[in-house]
């Protein structure tokens with residue numbers, strides 16, 4: 413089975429939207445620092461671009477949470493693969509995610525982080541697939557709502573491949 417990657421969101425369109433999101437976040441958080449917590453691994457490129465589009469002083473942290481195996485659909489199993497290195501108590505926290513699909517990952521993470529008593533806790537995602545939702549998640553900043561197609565690139569993978577594509581692409585059988 414050969415897979416082909418067709419451009420779905422070109423890099424330039426992504427960059428424009430990420431800049432808008434950065435502007436909105438900067439206005440919503442006049443006072444820093446904001447703890448930008450990116451979920452490994454998929455959010456690493458979005459984090460790099462979004463953090464540079466935010467004018468409010470920010471600190472970068474990573475958390476590892478895996479809910480997918482090597483396939484295309486969620487296993488429903490969530491596990492922490494790397495915890496934060498710092499306390500977020502009393503700080504503004506913005507979770508940075510590449511895609512919200514079933515909502516299983518973020519429901520789990522919001523519960524974990526709320527218990528650590530941040531001053532505020534919000535979510536920014538580049539992509540949102542509302543059709544796929546199994547758990548309700550309140551997402552404050554959404555880059556693009558997309559239909560239920562399997563997308564890769566700009567950090568998103570299929571079995572660890574395609575993360576370094578500049579565009580978001582749809583992966584389909586040829």
Ligand code: PRP
Pocket residue numbers: 451452453454455477478479480486509510511512513514515516517518568569
């Ligand atoms: C993907 C994505 C989100 C999660 C969303 O991560 O990066 O974290 O799935 O899916 P959900 O809303 O159904 O929980 P994945 O587990 O594939 O790991 P990765 O980021 O390392 O690719």
